[in-house]
Amino acid sequence: MRATIWILLTAQLAGATQLLNLRAGAKRESALDIDGTPSKSVDQMYTLRGGAKEWFPEVTPIKYEGPDSNNLMAFKYYNADEVIMGKTMKEWLRFAVCYWHTWRGFGADIFGLAGTAHRPWDGSDMEAHLNRVDVHFEFCQKLGIEYYCFHDRDVSPECATIEETNANFDVIADKLAAKQAETGIKLLWGTCNLFSHERFMNGGMTNPDVNTVCMAASQVKKCLDVVTRLGGENFVFWGGREGYFSLLNTKYKMEQDNRAAFLKAAVEYGDKIGYKGAFLLEPKPREPTSHQYDFDAETTLGFCEHYGIIDRFALNLEANHATLAGHTGEHETQAAFARGKLGSIDANRNEAMLGWDTDMFPTDPALATYVMKCIIEQGGLQPGGLNFDAKVRRESTDIEDMFIGHIAGMDNYARGLRAAAKMIEEGAAAKLVEDRYSTFKTTDIGKKFVAGKATLEMMAAHAAKNGEPPQTSGKMELAEMIFNKHAYGTPTY
Ligand code: XLS
Numbered sequence: 001m002r003a004t005i006w007i008l009l010t011a012q013l014a015g016a017t018q019l020l021n022l023r024a025g026a027k028r029e030s031a032l033d034i035d036g037t038p039s040k041s042v043d044q045m046y047t048l049r050g051g052a053k054e055w056f057p058e059v060t061p062i063k064y065e066g067p068d069s070n071n072l073m074a075f076k077y078y079n080a081d082e083v084i085m086g087k088t089m090k091e092w093l094r095f096a097v098c099y100w101h102t103w104r105g106f107g108a109d110i111f112g113l114a115g116t117a118h119r120p121w122d123g124s125d126m127e128a129h130l131n132r133v134d135v136h137f138e139f140c141q142k143l144g145i146e147y148y149c150f151h152d153r154d155v156s157p158e159c160a161t162i163e164e165t166n167a168n169f170d171v172i173a174d175k176l177a178a179k180q181a182e183t184g185i186k187l188l189w190g191t192c193n194l195f196s197h198e199r200f201m202n203g204g205m206t207n208p209d210v211n212t213v214c215m216a217a218s219q220v221k222k223c224l225d226v227v228t229r230l231g232g233e234n235f236v237f238w239g240g241r242e243g244y245f246s247l248l249n250t251k252y253k254m255e256q257d258n259r260a261a262f263l264k265a266a267v268e269y270g271d272k273i274g275y276k277g278a279f280l281l282e283p284k285p286r287e288p289t290s291h292q293y294d295f296d297a298e299t300t301l302g303f304c305e306h307y308g309i310i311d312r313f314a315l316n317l318e319a320n321h322a323t324l325a326g327h328t329g330e331h332e333t334q335a336a337f338a339r340g341k342l343g344s345i346d347a348n349r350n351e352a353m354l355g356w357d358t359d360m361f362p363t364d365p366a367l368a369t370y371v372m373k374c375i376i377e378q379g380g381l382q383p384g385g386l387n388f389d390a391k392v393r394r395e396s397t398d399i400e401d402m403f404i405g406h407i408a409g410m411d412n413y414a415r416g417l418r419a420a421a422k423m424i425e426e427g428a429a430a431k432l433v434e435d436r437y438s439t440f441k442t443t444d445i446g447k448k449f450v451a452g453k454a455t456l457e458m459m460a461a462h463a464a465k466n467g468e469p470p471q472t473s474g475k476m477e478l479a480e481m482i483f484n485k486h487a488y489g490t491p492t493y
């Protein structure tokens with residue numbers, strides 16, 4: 001059975017490589033600069049040599065060329081070492097490439113399970129897994145991205161026994177460690193896939209069968225070992241199947257209790273083995289379950305507070321999950337920021353006309369500006385970062401598109417950083433908000449109220465004495481005008 005699959009895969013791989021070479025020829029003319037002149041680097045990159053030492057031989061490291069550049073394969077706003085408000089851009093932004101969409105995604109959707117993308121690094125045997133490590137680090141290096149993120153099962157296969165699975169994970173970890181040392185690229189976070197295997201159809205941490213909960217525990221234990229070994233700066237829990245489809249077969253409270261017990265056990269184990277990173281929970285309201293327990297930022301923080309684990313967890317937020325919850329990415333960022341729990345960002349965006357998780361590259365200047373404003377105000381995102389949990393559209397089948405998606409996302413956030421810094425330096429936006437709440441600072445009753453010392457009688461007496469307050473404009477259009485001036489302003493800075 002395995003041998004047959006392997007033969008099929010090999011044949012498919014050979015076919016895919018050929019196909020790419022064919023596409024190579026066909027696509028040459030389309031590799032143009034914005035102004036229509038042929039771009040040498042884009043043109044040449046189609047000559048892919050799958051399996052050769054260099055996977056993207058014609059792509060030279062992407063450079064900053066400034067806002068006036070017409071080169072598609074250059075940064076217009078991201079200038080890694082430029083200092084903005086006391087930190088370099090790369091320190092503020094801490095970009096990461098995600099392993100799952102980038103190397104294991106193939107353009108599948110629910111109406112096209114076979115996908116559309118044929119990559120020379122596809123394959124499911126150990127050789128393919130090891131090859132992908134090379135592909136990955138070369139890609140990160142060429143983009144100048146210094147971090148990456150993975151699920152255990154993205155980097156390493158699930159085998160017949162736990163022993164075999166873990167042994168293979170160690171082999172991959174050896175290579176990841178060697179490549180990290182060679183390139184200086186670091187692990188932003190690791191996580192466990194507790195949702196794809198059929199054993200997790202009823203959940204991982206919240207499975208109704210304790211034997212399956214233990215399978216999840218075994219996976220988390222191993223992944224924590226590997227992430228610790230690789231110096232991972234965060235460990236993420238995203239509970240894709242930690243929720244329910246039907247309340248009629250679900251012990252709601254017990255599942256929440258179990259999840260808290262599981263998370264406590266994971267933190268304890270991390271402490272025991274000397275894991276130094278942060279623990280993050282990633283909210284998402286639904287999909288694949290109809291209700292996921294970590295619904296949104298507030299719900300997740302409430303859960304942590306209720307179970308006494310709030311000091312050990314922060315949030316990893318994703319814009320597309322925010323919109324699924326009926327919020328905006330801005331709202332979720334602010335909700336976490338306000339509680340001092342803005343841990344890391346999965347930088348993507350949703351498609352407004354669709355109701356599911358589209359994980360598109362983050363190209364919205366307003367969202368990037370708002371997120372970067374919060375990040376600047378909290379003095380940075382470290383140990384978190386901006387992870388591109390994003391995939392090229394299933395129609396974007398060229399390898400070039402993977403570079404372009406990342407370049408566009410990086411430039412958008414770099415532009416957001418520049419815009420947010422200007423807005424903060426200018427001060428008009430902050431002044432508008434400060435003025436709006438000024439009575440809490442300028443009146444005795446306001447100061448007492450903020451200090452928690454105003455009784456209801458005191459406040460009623462104040463109202464009786466003061467009478468009707470003057471009408472004060474909320475200045476919403478002005479706030480938007482100031483914000484847009486920066487977020488969408490002429491990009492000359
Ligand atoms: C899925 C999530 C997932 C997490 C990591 O919707 O975004 O990819 O980021 O498990």
Ligand code: CA
Pocket residue numbers: 282318346389
């Ligand atoms: Ca995510």
Ligand code: CA
Pocket residue numbers: 318320321357359389
């Ligand atoms: Ca997602």
